[in-house]
Amino acid sequence: MQFLERLNQAIRANDSMLCIGLDPDLERFPAHLPRDPSSILAFNRAIIEATADLVCAYKPNLAFYLVHGEAGLRALVETRRLIPPQIPVILDAKAGDIASTSAAYAQAFFDRWGFDAVTVHPYLGEDGLAPFLRAPGRGVFVLVKTSNPGAGELQDVPVRADGSEEPLYLHVARRVARWNERYGSCGLVVGATYPAELAAVRRQHPDLPILVPGVGAQAGDLEAAVPSGLAGAAAPIVVNATRSVIYASQGPDFAAAARAAALALRDAINRARPTR
Numbered sequence: 001m002q003f004l005e006r007l008n009q010a011i012r013a014n015d016s017m018l019c020i021g022l023d024p025d026l027e028r029f030p031a032h033l034p035r036d037p038s039s040i041l042a043f044n045r046a047i048i049e050a051t052a053d054l055v056c057a058y059k060p061n062l063a064f065y066l067v068h069g070e071a072g073l074r075a076l077v078e079t080r081r082l083i084p085p086q087i088p089v090i091l092d093a094k095a096g097d098i099a100s101t102s103a104a105y106a107q108a109f110f111d112r113w114g115f116d117a118v119t120v121h122p123y124l125g126e127d128g129l130a131p132f133l134r135a136p137g138r139g140v141f142v143l144v145k146t147s148n149p150g151a152g153e154l155q156d157v158p159v160r161a162d163g164s165e166e167p168l169y170l171h172v173a174r175r176v177a178r179w180n181e182r183y184g185s186c187g188l189v190v191g192a193t194y195p196a197e198l199a200a201v202r203r204q205h206p207d208l209p210i211l212v213p214g215v216g217a218q219a220g221d222l223e224a225a226v227p228s229g230l231a232g233a234a235a236p237i238v239v240n241a242t243r244s245v246i247y248a249s250q251g252p253d254f255a256a257a258a259r260a261a262a263l264a265l266r267d268a269i270n271r272a273r274p275t276r
């Protein structure tokens with residue numbers, strides 16, 4: 001089954017376009033857990049058990065596991081195994097290299113670790129991403145307009161192509177749509193912090209799923225982002241929130257607090273959807 005089909009099934013099953021990020025930060029862990037990588041799995045397990053009926057995906061960010069070396073990687077792999085099989089897991093790796101190196105990444109992320117989708121950057125072009133793009137049944141979310149304050153430094157630079165001028169992020173999105181015609185596995189990443197740009201991407205590409213990080217801790221405007229990402233869309237958005245959900249409380253009630261935050265966010269996303 002294609003990744004997009006599985007994502008749509010999870011959205012329907014939980015009536016949710018919410019993705020929870022799993023970025024373990026020991027400094028922000030509940031006070032009763034040891035500040036040690038051995039706590040990561042217990043923390044993630046509690047968050048997953050408290051929220052699995054509220055999400056359409058989870059998104060662990062590779063950096064937060066790599067920082068703990070072998071223990072961190074073990075926690076990442078075991079976390080992936082904990083997640084119910086009907087919920088897609090997107091590994092946020094922002095990968096992309098020459099083809100032979102990308103092939104090794106794709107083998108590790110998809111075949112060895114069993115992630116359903118990955119984030120990549122487009123800088124090396126199609127041949128650098130092909131090992132991810134052609135992996136059967138997997139999804140590939142390509143960075144288009146990122147959520148950070150400096151996103152525009154490169155992504156808004158005007159480029160001339162095919163006789164007209166447009167910002168680089170729209171040009172990248174157009175390229176991704178072309179790759180999708182070939183491979184059928186593509187999605188886009190556009191930050192909730194840029195709702196106008198999200199609307200522009202969506203107008204051009206109604207058929208591509210869009211991963212939308214930046215609500216919560218980064219203060220992206222959910223009420224603006226959701227309609228921007230869904231107006232006229234035939235494919236979903238996946239709204240990611242990490243710190244605002246998983247660190248909603250540092251007390252022993254952290255999992256219940258994460259559930260309450262996730263429920264409120266799922267419902268807020270649903271209220272902002274232009275059509276149901």
Ligand SMILES: O=c1ccn([C@@H]2O[C@H](COP(=O)(O)O)[C@@H](O)[C@H]2O)c(=O)[nH]1
Pocket residue numbers: 021023061092145146147148189190191213214215216217218240241242243244
């Ligand atoms: O443009 C992007 C791409 C990826 N991210 C990642 O998403 C989460 C966001 O965490 P919050 O705590 O909800 O801010 C994190 O893993 C980022 O690396 C992004 O924020 N923006």
